[in-house]
Amino acid sequence: MLATAAAAIALIFLQQAPAEDIDWDAEFGVEERERDPATGEFPVDPYEKSNANAGAEPFANGRLAAAFGGREGIRRIAERTVELSEADPRIAEIFVAHDTVRLKRTLSEQFCYLLGAGCDYTGRDMRATHDGLGIRTADLNALVENLQQAMREAGVPFAAQNRLLSKLAPMSGDVVER
């Protein structure tokens, strides 16, 4: 026993140091991800783009969108929600190593589409996107609170805030995993 262990330890120390110029990423098949110089986003695997991916039907008229400050206001609220969540100790870890540049864009498209402000949603569907993130209902509540804060800061009336939430809340089944 002791001899084997000693031999193993000796072996470890006897090993040659690797050459300096080995590309370990290539060696282990790690693909280099590069941000698109124009959009600043990482590429994602191909998927079929459709407004159906947004997960709900939009409000029929654009009146609600006005309460959110139009497209520009909606974009700011979506971006602020992502920023608050990245800085929120309760859920920050879930966003680490994910492309929040893209998330800000697609989340803003989703809100804009659902609020009837005339955008198309170009992101992936809710189930596929959140698959494997290990999101719990408590995490969803944290995100909702951050969205509420972003809407409050933007001066969106509470009843209008709830109108947007009424589109998102039924998606919980696709987002929450445990």
Added chain:
Amino acid sequence: MRTPCVATGLMLAILSAQPAHADDLEWFEGGKLVLTNGVTTIEGTSGGGIATWATIAGLEMDNGVGVSGHATIIELPDYGWQSHGVAVGIANRVELSYARQNFDTRDVGTALGLGEGYVLNQDIFAAKLRLLGDVVYGDPLLPQVSLGVEYKRSLDGDVAAAVGAARAEGLDYTLSATKLFLSRSVLVNATARLTEANQNGLLGFGSAAGAGHSLQFEGSLGYQLSRRAVIGAEVRTKPDNLGLGEDDWFDLFAAYAVTDNITVTAAYVDLGSIATFEDQRGAFLSAQVAF
């Protein structure tokens, strides 16, 4: 090969570094949205002021344990009500609660031959199980549904017997459905209660003449003014097992979450006739602390 060993190890560590949620239960971590734990009813269960809801007490979600404590006073023309209690919520699934009710008969005590300021007391031990659904999430038309049982024990069995009640203790069964309709900012609750309690049990249970359990209804309608404020109305039907003209109850309430942990509720309540003293309308004030 040493360097790649370390590198692979690091990579594996990073890849396997899941969002670091403990899988075991968290204690008093919070996690519920403000007000979605409801306030505390006069029976110590979570709900509105007089109607039990399908909500689970405490601020925990499916991975935690939460608690709440409350105290309530009701000031009526001829009576004074005081109650207090504690509740535990487990995994947003099970609620266990205890409440003590103290009902001061003041001058009526003399009139009823009990003695000036005689206080009727009752203990209520309750359990509630969330069967399905969620108040906020999921199918917008599928409410959160919970089943509850309340064991009530009047500590004034002599008085209960004197007014014609059959027993000093009894069981209530509740089936509640509660949903927040976000698109309208409206919360709706409907509860069916099987009960034989006279004035909640303070005057005992059933009647010596044979009246037993009957099906009663509790309804609440709330409007969310903000994340922290809700106003609404409630109704609760009651049996009249003793033939004393026991009335249904109504209230108009306003609840405000002063902080994420503290909620105060003020209400105007109409408790009708109590022990033949009519028009018991007054003020309801309750404070709840939850974690």
